[in-house]
Amino acid sequence: MRLSELPTMPKMDVELRRLMERDLRDAVAKMAFQIRYQPQINIRTRRVTGFEALLRWQHPVWGAVSPDEFIPVAEETGLIGAIGQWVLEQVCVEATTWPADVNVAVNVSPVQFDNGGLPEIVSAALRKAGLNPFRLELEVTESVPLQDNPVTLGTLQAVRDLGVLLALDDFGLGFCSLGYLLRFAFDKIKIDRSFVAEFGKAEVPSAIVRAIIALCGNLGIICTAEGVETEEQLRLLLNENCATAQGWLFGQAVTAEEISALLARTNPGDGPDPGVKRPPPLRDAFFSQIAETANDIIIVTTADLETPGPQIVYVNGAFTRLTGYTADEVIGRSPRILQGPGTSRLTLDSIHAALRSGLPVREKVLNYAKDGARYWLDMRIVPLLNAKGEITHFAAIERDVTMDKRRLDELEFLADRDTLTGIPNRRSFQNVLKTEIECAQARQGASMQGALCLALIDVDHFKKVNDERGHAVGDAVLCGLADRLAEIVRRSDTLGRIGGEEFAVCMPRISLRDAKGIAERLRHAVAAQPFDTQSGPLAVTVSIGVSAFTRGDTLKSLMERADVGMYAAKNSGRDRVRAACPDDVAH
Structure with missing residues (x-):
């Protein structure tokens, strides 16, 4: 977590805020800050795997x-830009003094994403310190805007292309945690301490912790539990196969000078010890055996990036098992034989750009087996250097994530669907409506007539249905209503459930008059026939408000106006359709 264990000050008044800003500027000028390091441990071995910089x-x-x-x-x-850059530079230098299997994690502010230049800052800090990118981990929270933000996603991808690991911090606190996983493949998830504190004590937090750990296991993501303070918490996490943990159970955050002593206690054998005889280094034959028995695919190519490009010089057994190609069939040929019509050119260009810069790169790519079967790979390519530091080959370590991709596609579908009715949920519907508003603006120019209409539909007296017949009957009505509405709306329309007993229809390329006609058909279809329920047939009616897009409308104003129309329908006796104009006058 970014928050320290130090007590917080009372809420600041204006004068205190002014004084803090003044003194903070002075502190930034002198970089009068300190960095403490909180250990992160492997739960099974209790060895330190990394430190979070605080x-x-x-x-x-x-x-x-x-x-x-x-x-x-x-x-x-x-000021966060200068502070964040200083922290990155300091921790990268410090981490070079640690064992090679101990990483360092740094929190990144949303402002650092907004200001741009983060990939360049990270790259410069790594280069200056001489730190392997795979040993640096950047932690982001859900306050970093990923939803529909290609700039932020591009920044994250550019950082990942450096070889840096990315962690999603405070997982579970926000309302869009799963949405973040759909939009970006993080390397690590950190379970927020509020859930860990109740793990084993309260049913709901315990279920959430177990679900997050299982999710990480299914997606191949490292799971870290924050705020571990007792041996019982650690035991429960171990039973659930959580990978790593951090918290006061393993000690408070330490200074850089105290790390060596801490590692000597937790990771015996990592440091030099003249009294211990080291085994001889492994020879090429041993590495060949390891590569041949690995489950992950390993491909080594030449470093030729000019046409005709790199040639394959080695593949392991996992490559043959997945692709159907033998080593003899591919050695000396271009990796392009594995590509096909669905392979993204943008992804290939990104890989090519990173390799030209001599940088490691990680991407998800669609390839094709010998028989034409498609498969998805999580691929990491690293340059191989000779004794002079020259790049002679590229090694690709690839994992088959085809099933994970299918699960993610299913998750993405479910994330956009109402779990009861199966139609688009509020978030998905609003995304469609927002897109249609943008299209209407571009399509109509100066004239907005016939651009876009919105209908909000509310079931009349639905609370009475739930109170008198029960929620199961209410759910049956909602499902039947969704089916009936879906039969009437046009193919170009989008029907969604936006909450409770409230539905909405986005109708592009339609006049207000025609939209009111469709709304009347919807109203009549609902009232004309009772719905089948567990307690017998049940008749309901709906009130519908309709609004037409006008110049200057936003998603909020368009929905508010339709809402005004809907309440006008209710106030005039229910089972009505009413349209609202921009001045909120009902017709």
């Missing part, structure tokens, strides 16, 4: 100031 500010008057207080001020004033 920022500290010791104010000359106030004493220890919590990041909870000064980070928001730094973000609002733009």
Whole structure:
């Protein structure tokens, strides 16, 4: 977590806020901050696998100031950019003094994504320190806007292309956690401490922790539990196969100078010990045996990037098992034989650009087997250097994620669907409506007539149905209503359930008059025939409000106007259709 274990200050008034900003600017000018490192451990072995860097500010008057207080001020004033760059540079240098299997994690502010240049800053810090990118982990929270934000997604991908690992912090707190996993393939998920604190004590938090750990296992993502404070919590996490943990059970955050002593206790044998005889290094024959028995695919190519491009010089047994090609059939040929019509050119261009820069790269790519079968790979390509530091080959380590891709496609479908009726949910419907608004603006130019209409549909007296007949009957009515509405709307329309007993229809390329006609047909279809339920036939009616898109409309204003029309229908006796104009006058 980004928050320290230090106590927070009371909520700031304007004067205190001004003083903090002044002193924070002075602290940034002098970089008068400290970095503490909280260990992250392998739950099974209790060895330290990495450290999370935590920022500290010791104010000359106030004493220890919590990041909870000064980070928001730094973000609002733009000082977070300089602070974040300094932290990255410091921790990368420090991590080079640790064993090669110990990583370092750094929190990244949403502002650092907004300001741009983050991939360049990260790359420069790694290059300056000489740190392997795979040993750096950046943690982002759900406050970083991923939904429908290609700029942020591009920044994340550019950072990943460097070889840096990406973790989703505080998982489970936000309303869009699963949506984040649909939009980006994170390397790690960190379960928020609030769930871990109740793990084994309360039923719901315990179920959530188990579900997150299982989700990570299915998606091949590392799972870290935050805030572990007791041996019982650790035992429960171990039973659920959680990979790593951090918390006060393993000690408080330490200074850089204290790390060596900590690792000597937790990771014996990592440091040099002249009294211990080391085994001889493995020879090529041993590495060949390891590669041949690995479950992951390994391909080695030449480093020729100019036409005709790299040639395959080695493939392991896993490659043959997946693709159907033997080593003799592919050695000396281009990896392009594995590509097909569905292979993304953008992905290939991204890989090519990274390799030209001598950087490792990780991508998900669609390839084709010898028999034409499609398969998805999570592929990481790294340059191989000779003794002079020259790139002589590229090694690709690939994992078959075809089943994971199918699961993600299913998750994406479910994330956009109402779980009761199977039609688009509120988030999905609003995304469609937002797109149609943009299309209407571009299509109509100066004239908005016939551009787009929206209908909001509310079941009349639905609370009475639930109270008198029960929620199972209410659910049966909603499902039947969704089916009946879907039969009437046009193929170009989108029907969604936006909450409770409220439905909506997005109708592009239609006049208000025709939209009211469709709404009347919907109203009549509902009222004309009772719905079959467990307690027998049940008749209901609906009130419908309709709004037409006009210049300057936003998603909010269009929906608000349709809502006004819907309540006008209810107030005039229900089982009605009413349209609302921009001045909110019902017709």
